[in-house]
Amino acid sequence: MSSNNTQNTNEDVLDLTLRPKTWEFYVGQDKTKNNVKIIIEAAKKRKESIEHLLFYGNPGLGKTTLAYLVAQEIGADIKITSGPAMERAGDLAAILTNLKEGSVLFCDEIHRLSRVVEEYLYPAMEDFKLNLILGKGPMARVMELNLPKFTLIGATTKLASISGPLRSRFGAIFGLNFYSNEDIEQVLVRSCKILNVKAQQNALKIIASHSRFTPRVANHLLKRVRDFAQVKNENLITKEIVDDAFLNLEIDRLGLTQNDRRFLEALVVKFNGGPVGVQTLAAATAEEVGTILEVYEPYLMRIGLITRTPQGRMATKMAFDYLGVSSVGLPKILF
Numbered sequence: 592m593s594s595n596n597t598q599n600t601n602e603d604v605l606d607l608t609l610r611p612k613t614w615e616f617y618v619g620q621d622k623t624k625n626n627v628k629i630i631i632e633a634a635k636k637r638k639e640s641i642e643h644l645l646f647y648g649n650p651g652l653g654k655t656t657l658a659y660l661v662a663q664e665i666g667a668d669i670k671i672t673s674g675p676a677m678e679r680a681g682d683l684a685a686i687l688t689n690l691k692e693g694s695v696l697f698c699d700e701i702h703r704l705s706r707v708v709e710e711y712l713y714p715a716m717e718d719f720k721l722n723l724i725l726g727k728g729p730m731a732r733v734m735e736l737n738l739p740k741f742t743l744i745g746a747t748t749k750l751a752s753i754s755g756p757l758r759s760r761f762g763a764i765f766g767l768n769f770y771s772n773e774d775i776e777q778v779l780v781r782s783c784k785i786l787n788v789k790a791q792q793n794a795l796k797i798i799a800s801h802s803r804f805t806p807r808v809a810n811h812l813l814k815r816v817r818d819f820a821q822v823k824n825e826n827l828i829t830k831e832i833v834d835d836a837f838l839n840l841e842i843d844r845l846g847l848t849q850n851d852r853r854f855l856e857a858l859v860v861k862f863n864g865g866p867v868g869v870q871t872l873a874a875a876t877a878e879e880v881g882t883i884l885e886v887y888e889p890y891l892m893r894i895g896l897i898t899r900t901p902q903g904r905m906a907t908k909m910a911f912d913y914l915g916v917s918s919v920g921l922p923k924i925l926f
Contacts, residue, residue: 609781611656614664617656619806620652623657623765626763631664641742642742645744645763646745646765647767648748648768650748651806652767652770654746661695662697665693665742667691667694667695668695669695670689670697671699672686673699673701674701675703678708679707680723683708683721684721687721692741694739694742697745697746698745700747702753709756716743719738719739720738721738722734772800776796778810782810782813791827791830798812801844802846803893812842816828819839845913846890851891854887855897855910855913859910859911859916864911865900869904895909896909897910
C-alpha cells in the first residue's frame with residue numbers, strides 16, 4: 592500500500608473516531624435534532640419503523656452522523672450505500688434483500704440515483720415490495736419480492752436535483768444549516784479530548800473562525816495544526832502555532848484557501864466583478880462547474896463576497912476591498 596493510501600485510510604479512521612456517537616455530543620442543528628427525536632419516539636410508541644428521512648445541506652454539516660445516530664437510537668443495523676453505487680436494479684435488489692426487519696439504509700448522494708433504480712425504489716419505500724422484471728419481450732414476467740420493513744435515510748447536497756416523486760416518498764425532509772463559531776468551538780473542544788491534544792482557548796477560536804462554519808473542515812484544520820505542533824515538539828497548541836500553520840497552509844484571515852482566492856480574482860479582475868455565468872467562470876479558472884457550485888460558492892456567498900443574480904455571479908464591494916482592487920486594476924495584496 593502506498594504512503595498516500597495509508598494516510599487517507601488513517602484520515603478516514605480519525606474522521607470516524609471524531610464522529611459523535613450520542614445525541615449529547617452532536618453539537619448544533621437543534622431544530623433538526625429535536626424533530627428527529629420526536630419522530631423516533633412517536634414511532635417507538637406505535638411500535639413501527641420510523642418514516643423515511645431526507646437530510647440536505649452542504650458537505651460536512653453532519654448528515655451521515657445523523658443517520659448513524661438514528662440507527663443507534665432505534666437499535667437497528669445500518670447499511671451504507673450511495674447513489675452512484677446503485678447503477679442497476681440488481682444493485683438495489685442485492686442491498687434491499689439483505690436488510691433485516693427495522694434496518695436503516697443510508698444512501699449518500701441520493702440525488703445521483705439513476706432513474707431506473709429510482710422507479711424500483713418507489714414500491715420498496717411505500718409497500719416494502721420489490722418488483723423485478725425477469726426476461727425480455729413476450730417471455731418477460733414480473734417477480735414480486737416482499738421486503739422487511741426498513742427506513743431509508745437519504746443525504747444530498749442538491750435537494751433540487753431529487754425528482755418530485757422521490758422527494759414525496761420521504762416522511763420528513765430536514766435542511767442542515769451552517770454552524771456558528773461558538774458551536775464549532777464546542778466541536779473542537781470535544782475533538783481535542785478524543786485526539787488527546789491540548790489547546791489554548793484562543794487558539795481554538797482562531798481555528799473555528801477559519802472553519803467555513805463546517806465541523807468537518809474544523810476537525811481537518813485541527814489535525815493539520817496538531818501536525819505542526821508535534822513537529823515543533825510542542826505539547827500545547829497555541830495561537831502562534833495556529834498562525835504559523837495557517838500561513839504555511841495558505842489559509843487567510845477569512846478562511847479562504849489559494850483556490851478560493853484564485854476563483855475570486857477571476858471574478859473580480861478578469862470579469863470586473865461580473866455578472867458572469869458559472870460556465871464561463873469554470874472555463875476561466877479551469878475548475879468543474881460542480882466544484883464551483885458545491886465548494887467555492889456556498890462559503891463565499893455566506894461571508895458576503897459574491898452574490899447570484901439572474902444574469903450570473905457578481906462580486907460584492909467587500910470582495911473588491913478584500914482583494915485590494917478598485918473597479919479597474921490588479922490586486923495590491925491578498926492577505
